[in-house]
Amino acid sequence: MPLKILSVDDSRTIRLIVGRALRAYDCVLCEAANGEEGLAAAAREKPDLILLDVTMPVMDGVTMLTKLKEDPELKTIPVIMLTAESGRDNVIHIARLGVRDYLVKPFKEEQLIEKISRNVTLQKKEAAPATAAAPLA
Amino acid sequence: MQDGASYQELSRRYGFAPKPVSASRLTQLVSRQDSDLDELAKVIDKDPSLRKRLLRVANPDAENEAEYAIETVEDALMRNGMGCVLVLAMSTPLAQALVKSFQTMLSLKLEDIDPFEAEPLDGEHLLGTISFSGKVVGRVHLRMNLASARAVAAGILGISAGELTDTTEIKDAAGELLNIMTGNFKSNLCDAGLDCRLQTPEMKLSTDFHTPSVPGGGLEHLAFRAGKIQLFVDVTANPWSD
Numbered sequence A: 001m002p003l004k005i006l007s008v009d010d011s012r013t014i015r016l017i018v019g020r021a022l023r024a025y026d027c028v029l030c031e032a033a034n035g036e037e038g039l040a041a042a043a044r045e046k047p048d049l050i051l052l053d054v055t056m057p058v059m060d061g062v063t064m065l066t067k068l069k070e071d072p073e074l075k076t077i078p079v080i081m082l083t084a085e086s087g088r089d090n091v092i093h094i095a096r097l098g099v100r101d102y103l104v105k106p107f108k109e110e111q112l113i114e115k116i117s118r119n120v121t122l123q124k125k126e127a128a129p130a131t132a133a134a135p136l137a
Numbered sequence B: 001m002q003d004g005a006s007y008q009e010l011s012r013r014y015g016f017a018p019k020p021v022s023a024s025r026l027t028q029l030v031s032r033q034d035s036d037l038d039e040l041a042k043v044i045d046k047d048p049s050l051r052k053r054l055l056r057v058a059n060p061d062a063e064n065e066a067e068y069a070i071e072t073v074e075d076a077l078m079r080n081g082m083g084c085v086l087v088l089a090m091s092t093p094l095a096q097a098l099v100k101s102f103q104t105m106l107s108l109k110l111e112d113i114d115p116f117e118a119e120p121l122d123g124e125h126l127l128g129t130i131s132f133s134g135k136v137v138g139r140v141h142l143r144m145n146l147a148s149a150r151a152v153a154a155g156i157l158g159i160s161a162g163e164l165t166d167t168t169e170i171k172d173a174a175g176e177l178l179n180i181m182t183g184n185f186k187s188n189l190c191d192a193g194l195d196c197r198l199q200t201p202e203m204k205l206s207t208d209f210h211t212p213s214v215p216g217g218g219l220e221h222l223a224f225r226a227g228k229i230q231l232f233v234d235v236t237a238n239p240w241s242d
Helices: A012-022 A035-045 A061-070 A088-097 A109-119 B007-014 B021-031 B037-045 B048-058 B073-106 B146-157 B167-191
Strands: A003-008 A027-032 A049-052 A079-083 A101-104 B111-113 B125-134 B137-145 B196-198 B202-206 B218-226 B229-238
Touching: A003 A012, A003 A035, A012 A027, A012 A109, A012 B146, A012 B167, A027 A035, A035 A049, A035 A061, A049 A061, A049 A109, A061 A079, A061 A088, A079 A109, A088 A101, A088 B007, A088 B167, A101 A109, A101 B007, B021 B037, B021 B073, B021 B167, B037 B048, B037 B073, B048 B073, B048 B218, B073 B137, B073 B146, B073 B167, B073 B218, B073 B229, B125 B146, B125 B167, B137 B146, B137 B167, B146 B167, B146 B229, B167 B196, B167 B202
Parallel strands: A003 A027, A003 A049, A049 A079, A079 A101
Antiparallel strands: B111 B218, B125 B137, B125 B196, B125 B202, B137 B229, B218 B229
């Protein structure tokens, strides 16, 4: 069964970049545009990993993380923060909530894959089967 | 491993890049309302780029250095106050984040240029605004002509400019660039004790080129170029709004 990864970010651009980075891997990407949608998607999809932004409308990433960690069914899902904010107090607070890793924007796709691979086993998609060679005459 | 780790330990664990020391030092000095002007002047005088930028901020109506009415760092600090120094300190991590974003996301080398030397914007352009409030209030504006905005969005999304038919995608990509810049400078402000919250970016097409300064605050204009792409960034802030 392919891995399921949930990307929670209000920027469609970031969700597209995440999708592009994961294109070569055997996984399903689910998306949410804010913390409220992210919590609903986490409960529904039970992802293997969550990528979470901080500043978002409706519900921010820190509130979503707090609620996720309070939920017995969701609290063990590893979360990687994906945000431009790396202020001291924010980082310490988020670490205490139980985040697994932290990637500061801007990031390279290889950095994202490396962080994800530290937490779940990403497998490359199998190459499409080659067309059967024509029999030799 | 969660988690009573210090920030230094977490920075190592997460692989954070080191933060610009001079900007942090300047922000810390400005965040103390009783900061000594001489101390600030010494920090600024040691950095020719900072000195040049302070004088540019202190002479907002001058079109070149020959027209400057305020010519020394001390005069600029006396006449314009700490607000304009804070803007300089904030702009440094912001500009660095923008340059790094171009390098990382578009593989382009973005150069900081004198706004006087930039080709001025003309007509309708993309304007992005992020406001922040808390112990410091202000706004960051990002402006690009439509060709630059299209090229930036296409580069970030890894597609050709011709494939971009929807202005929503262009606005979203430029908005994320603005988000990344302001997120980095917010971290610098918070680390100096100037806690603030960012609003989500507002992106729109505009023909208005005027950037009003926040009351009692400083305003700095920055410009950047990478090939045919030009970006204009305006930063305005007041550190003692409360």
